[in-house]
Amino acid sequence: xxxxxxxxxxxxxxxxxxxxxxxxxxxxxxxxxxxxxxxxxxxxxxxxxxxxxxxxxxxxxxxxxxxxxxxxxxxxxxxxxxxxxxxxxxxxxxxxxxxxxxxxxxxxxxxxxxxxxxxxxxxxxxxxxxxxxxxxxxxxxxxxxxxxxxxxxxxxxxxxxxxxxxxxxxxxxxxxxxxxxxxxxxxxxxxxxxxxxxxxxxxxxxxxxxxxxxxxxxxxxxxxxxxxxxxxxxxxxxxx
Amino acid sequence: xxxxxxxxxxxxxxxxxxxxxxxxxxxxxxxxxxxxxxxxxxxxxxxxxxxxxxxxxxxxxxxxxxxxxxxxxxxxxxxxxxxxxxxxxxxxxxxxxxxxxxxxxxxxxxxxxxxxxxxxxxxxxxxxxxxxxxxxxxxxxxxxxxxxxxxxxxxxxxxxxxxxxxxxxxxxxxxxxxxxxxxxxxxxxxxxxxxxxxxxxxxxxxxxxxxxxxxxxxxxxxxxxxxxxxxxxxxxxxxxxxxxxxxxxxxxxxxxxxxxxxxxxxxxxxxxxxxxxxxxxxxxxxxxxxxxxxxxxxxxxxxxxxxxxxxxxxxxxxxxxxxxxxxxxxxxxxxxxxxxxxxxxxxxxxxxxxxxxxxxxxxxxxxxxxxxxxxxxxxxxxxxxxxxxxxxxxxxxxxxxxxxxxxxxxxxxxxxxxxxxxxxxxxxxxxxxxxxxxxxxxxxxxxxxxxxxxxxxxxxxxxxxxxxxxxxxxxxxxxxxxxxxxxxxxxxxxxxxxxxxxxxxxxxxxxxxxxxxxxxxxxxxxxxxxxxxxxxxxxxxxxxxxxxxxxxxxxxxxxxxxxxxxxxxxxxxxxxxxxxxxxxxxxxxxxxxxxxxxxxxxxxxxxxxxxxxxxxxxxxxxxxxxxxxxxxxxxxxxxxxxxxx
Numbered sequence: 001x002x003x004x005x006x007x008x009x010x011x012x013x014x015x016x017x018x019x020x021x022x023x024x025x026x027x028x029x030x031x032x033x034x035x036x037x038x039x040x041x042x043x044x045x046x047x048x049x050x051x052x053x054x055x056x057x058x059x060x061x062x063x064x065x066x067x068x069x070x071x072x073x074x075x076x077x078x079x080x081x082x083x084x085x086x087x088x089x090x091x092x093x094x095x096x097x098x099x100x101x102x103x104x105x106x107x108x109x110x111x112x113x114x115x116x117x118x119x120x121x122x123x124x125x126x127x128x129x130x131x132x133x134x135x136x137x138x139x140x141x142x143x144x145x146x147x148x149x150x151x152x153x154x155x156x157x158x159x160x161x162x163x164x165x166x167x168x169x170x171x172x173x174x175x176x177x178x179x180x181x182x183x184x185x186x187x188x189x190x191x192x193x194x195x196x197x198x199x200x201x202x203x204x205x206x207x208x209x210x211x212x213x214x215x216x217x218x219x220x221x222x223x224x225x226x227x228x229x230x231x232x233x234x235x236x237x238x239x240x
Numbered sequence: 241x242x243x244x245x246x247x248x249x250x251x252x253x254x255x256x257x258x259x260x261x262x263x264x265x266x267x268x269x270x271x272x273x274x275x276x277x278x279x280x281x282x283x284x285x286x287x288x289x290x291x292x293x294x295x296x297x298x299x300x301x302x303x304x305x306x307x308x309x310x311x312x313x314x315x316x317x318x319x320x321x322x323x324x325x326x327x328x329x330x331x332x333x334x335x336x337x338x339x340x341x342x343x344x345x346x347x348x349x350x351x352x353x354x355x356x357x358x359x360x361x362x363x364x365x366x367x368x369x370x371x372x373x374x375x376x377x378x379x380x381x382x383x384x385x386x387x388x389x390x391x392x393x394x395x396x397x398x399x400x401x402x403x404x405x406x407x408x409x410x411x412x413x414x415x416x417x418x419x420x421x422x423x424x425x426x427x428x429x430x431x432x433x434x435x436x437x438x439x440x441x442x443x444x445x446x447x448x449x450x451x452x453x454x455x456x457x458x459x460x461x462x463x464x465x466x467x468x469x470x471x472x473x474x475x476x477x478x479x480x481x482x483x484x485x486x487x488x489x490x491x492x493x494x495x496x497x498x499x500x501x502x503x504x505x506x507x508x509x510x511x512x513x514x515x516x517x518x519x520x521x522x523x524x525x526x527x528x529x530x531x532x533x534x535x536x537x538x539x540x541x542x543x544x545x546x547x548x549x550x551x552x553x554x555x556x557x558x559x560x561x562x563x564x565x566x567x568x569x570x571x572x573x574x575x576x577x578x579x580x581x582x583x584x585x586x587x588x589x590x591x592x593x594x595x596x597x598x599x600x601x602x603x604x605x606x607x608x609x610x611x612x613x614x615x616x617x618x619x620x621x622x623x624x625x626x627x628x629x630x631x632x633x634x635x636x637x638x639x640x641x642x643x644x645x646x647x648x649x650x651x652x653x654x655x656x657x658x659x660x661x662x663x664x665x666x667x668x669x670x671x672x673x674x675x676x677x678x679x680x681x682x683x684x685x686x687x688x689x690x691x692x693x694x695x696x697x698x699x700x701x702x703x704x705x706x707x708x709x710x711x712x713x714x715x716x717x718x719x720x721x722x723x724x725x726x727x728x729x730x731x732x733x734x735x736x737x738x739x740x741x742x743x744x745x746x747x748x749x750x751x752x753x754x755x756x757x758x759x760x761x762x763x764x765x766x767x768x769x770x771x772x773x774x775x776x777x778x779x780x781x782x783x784x785x786x787x788x789x790x791x792x793x794x795x796x797x798x799x800x801x802x803x804x805x806x807x808x809x810x811x812x813x814x815x816x817x818x819x820x821x822x823x824x825x826x827x828x829x830x831x832x833x834x835x836x837x838x839x840x841x842x843x844x845x846x847x848x849x850x851x852x853x854x855x856x857x858x859x860x861x862x863x864x865x866x867x868x869x870x871x872x873x874x875x876x877x878x879x880x881x882x883x884x885x
Contacts, residue, residue: 050835057830057872059278062319062554065561066283077561096561100552106323108577109330114323116830156287178287182277183270240275240830240872 057240058116061105064126064238071133071153071179073140084132093132099125118238130232134225135217142221154179154228159220169201170194173227180231201227265294272869276304279828279863282312304863308856315556317588317855318581320827321597324697327679328577333744335569335682336542338362339519339619342465342527342534343544345374346450347381348395350403354450357407358461358536361387364475364497364523365464369490371477372497372520375406375462377490384493388542408466409458412531413655414442414547419530427457432656437607438558440656441548443565445538465534467526469513475523476507502634514647516619517639532655533615535568543567549574556581558659572616575608575658576679582661583674591856594820594848598673598698598807601666605650607657613645617678621747622775632772636760638753644668644676644746644803670741670748672803678746685744687791691734691806698810700819703727716780717793732794737806739792739799748802749776754789756796761787821845821858828862829871840867 038044065077072080077096084093101107102125104115115122137154140146149156156179157172164172170185173194177185185194204226208219217225231237265273273293277285285293292298307313322328329335342358349355357376365371374385382396416424417432428447432440449456476499482488488495499507503521511518513525514533527534537544546568550560557578582604587597596602605613621641622633633641646668653660667676674680675690684690695701706726715721718728739756740749754776763769766779766787773787781788792799798806810816821844826833833841844858851857862868 052829052834052836052867053831054829054871055831060319062315063278063283065554069555070283070286076559077555078559078563081561096552100554100561105552105554106326108322108326108328111326150288175287178290180284182274182285182290183267187267187270189267240271240278 056235058104058118059238059240060114061103064103068129068133071137073153083136084129086136092135093128099128126238127233130229134228134232138217138221138225138228142224155224159224163202163205166198169198172224173197173201176224176228176231180228180237181234197227197230200230268869271872273300275868275872276300276307276863279316280304280307280313281310282315301864304860308860311585311589313859314585314589317824317859318584320823321584321697322581323827324823325580325674325680325683325693327580327674327677327683329573329679329682331570333569333573333682333685334543335573337516337616337620339516340534340616341568342461342531342536343540344537345383345385345391345540347376347383347391348397350397350400352397355398355460356450358459358465358531360462360465360519360527360534362497362520363462363464364520365462366523368477368479368496369492370406371523373492373494375464376402379491380406384491385540386493388540390540403460406463407460408463409460410466410530411458412461412536414446414536415456415459416530417654417656419532424530427455436660437656437658439548439550439560439563439658441563442536443538443545443547445545446536461527461531464523465526465531467513467524468529469524469526471510472513472518472522472525474503474506474509474511474521476503500634502637502639506639512618512640514615514618515640516621517634517641519619521634521639528615532611535571535611535616537568543569547571571608572612572678575606575612576677576682578606579604579609579677580674580679583677586663588855591854593853594855595811595816595853596673598675598694598810599804600673601668601671603645603664603667603671603677604661605653605664606659606661607653607655610650610653610657611655612678613643614647614650617643617645617746618647620745621742632775635770635772636753636776638749642748642750644670644681644741644748670802670804672807675803675807676741676746681741681746682744687735687738687741687743688731690738691731694806694810695731695734697823698819699813699815700822701815703731716778719794728794733798734794734806734809736792736794736796736798737801737803737809739789740802743790749789751800756789756792756799757786758789759786763787817849817853818845820853820855821848824855824858825862825867828859828868831871837867840865 069080072083102121106114141152141155156175160168174185201223205219205223208222338361344356344358346354359374369377378384380402383391383393385391411424413419417426418424479498481498518525545565548563549566549570550557551564552561649664651662684693707723710723713721718724719732761769761773761777764784766782777787778790847861848858
């Protein structure tokens, strides 16, 4: 630490001297101090860090869209749009034209580069898609007449007839966790992920059970949709 | 076996992970598999794939190798280069070649009902009343037809005799799949999408009569446009120029065309009907059988709707997210971009020598591209302004322009066959990979921008001025102009390689017609040089003895080598493979490469070169490298908030 402070102090002194010299000189680009590589400046030998910097990487928009289409049943984009709109147009989902520009895809025609980070509009659009996918797949896969479990794309399990025990919930949560995040829930780095989602599920079910208005989804379905939605809007779903 | 928990069933093996204690993948392993799936399958891994991955002895190398053969890998590579090149042409590039657009005017038919009649602007006709204009007169229709505007006047029903004399009724290509038959019957319907023509849908204005309800079963077109000759003859009238102080004769709004000098000198000689000059110099050149050489519009206006065009296609043209009805120009423009997509994906899918991205003689066409390269591309040269279209080329005796894509090399695909992609092995002597595709030549319209794009994408270099302050200078040679020279010493010779390719176009300018230095265009005052010279010859390099072809001053030698020359220059440079390694690695790692990546980049470059410039070994080495496995650093110390989910 002390050595670092000494180096830093030296760097500040050099920088001050340089700035002073620039201020007295004829102007930018015409300084009397000759150009030199950064490493040659006293005190700067070890300050540059050229090591690679890894960080979170955003999923390409194409991958995100293709995954959505597969979750909805290996459908084309226009079929996906029809599924998500269903019989409540503009309620759950409008049209791709309203959303696709926000997903960070490049626009080659207008020389707009691919987005490498999210923005609030992109996040909102992804949330809208997440809601639509979670609800539409729940309507198909959590109800009587659902495809065989091995053919279900999202909810590859049957809901328990009674409120699930912790173990029963965790087993089903693990299915969804693998679907969206690609690994078993027990490996999650954050503590008690299953517990938090279990609480989310139970709160959603309880809220649904306590409602007086009629809903398209049963309380149990609302619970699982809330879990699905929580995973679909999880940062890890949108990242590599 | 299926494990059953009380009250419900769970999919097979999906909760088996704890049973694999001692052999279970780590979180890092799962994330690596996820990244591989994203990059090599184009989607997230599915549960059955994860379950297979978890099994002891899972062959990750075999899994990777299998995906490197798949279409998603080809798409991944294509995305890298399309993100850099952006070869998709938008509405800012107006593409309205007059000789290829069939406009239409609305008149009253013999029954007094509105009737559309298709025609081409500038079409030569026998009658002076209609020569170079619409084929029916004010006397016959009650109407005059301003260019790019609806008709004016009080319509009167045209007589059947006049209609039959000056127009033809036929069944065009955009309505009938069997338009070449004697009696076409296979009219367009939505089922065409499932039988070879997905995405091909004319707008309702082409499918229905003016009432919007009655299906169009046949159309009327001016007789000259219905001709199918491939060669016409140069037509002269001996007409004298009419002074502008006198109104146009015959109740016309435009003056009848007079014979350009070339026509006078070559009267009666053959001219290819595919050339743009043919529409202005021949009365026996038309739009071919079923009008297959031309594109329909739905009105007389400059731009009108014609087809529904796949608009947002991140997953490919057969899976559009949106489809829009748009103007005629959007149809060929869309397919120009798809040609490059096919080219790049072919290189990756077949693991070709990647240098063919610049040197390949081949390319890929479907129906719309075949129509474009056969009959539209040869017709666009060489005008210098609206109203003087195509005359510039004739000044230099260039009336049968040579497109970079030899039409004779094309397969016999029909214009609506959107899904029938075929490889054309040899586009012609000047073909050079994607450099001579319509998309590249229009996206990078000027010769300098073409060279600049190559410098960026295939050398991974930028042009950065040495100084920001540029002293004023009249020096036309940017290689010696103060401070411009730091960039242009490199850029001008590279631009010269495209000196014989017209700008924002795909036409070759041969030395027989366009010598690099041409005394014909000489003038002590460049403004007084012969007409049409400045279209091709640079006034800045014009003097009393000669004029220089535009963009060639950087290097005459390079100009004569053409696009294939710059392709060879780039692929022979050691910068080329290093840049490929850089582009691919940067994309797969999701970040720019830094000094600390030098060892990886060198290794990848060596692998790429030693494999014969193939991408598959490079990508295989990359996805197995530690840098790729750690590229997606999601450790909580870096970016999670406390108490995150």
